[in-house]
Amino acid sequence: MALMITDECINCDVCEPECPNEAIFLGPEIYQIDPHKCTECVGHFDEPQCVQVCPVACIPKHPGFAEDRETLMQKYLRLTSPSSAPRP
Template sequence: MSLKITDECINCDVCEPVCPNKAIFQGIEIYEIDPALCTECVGHFDQPQCQQVCPVDCIPLDPDHAESDAQLRVKYQRLVNADGPLKT
């Protein structure tokens, strides 16, 4: 699954720079996650980095974008192959 940022977000700016896929961006009111880019850090880290650094625990799985581990790995490979190696 992709992750999502809930309205409990306090715009602390710690999640965006740790995202290896650049899936996190500043939305109109809070940070948001692009589900097309989010791999839950599969291919980069064992745990989603945004969840690890979030001080208010506002980044759950997004049930509207369910993906298996295999699907996340395919997405990771597609992203890496399309853009070259992603910076971690």
């Protein structure tokens, strides 16, 4: 599953730089997570880094994006493949 940020977010700015997939961004009111980029840090870390640093525990699994570990790993591989890198 991808993760999501709930409205309990206090915009503390600690989660965004921790995301290895650059899936976290500042939305109109609070930070948000792009579920198409979120791998729950599978492929990078053992635990989701945003969840580890969040001081208010407002980052649950996104119920609309049910993905198992294998699917998250495939997403990680797709996101990190050389063909997905931006070209100069």
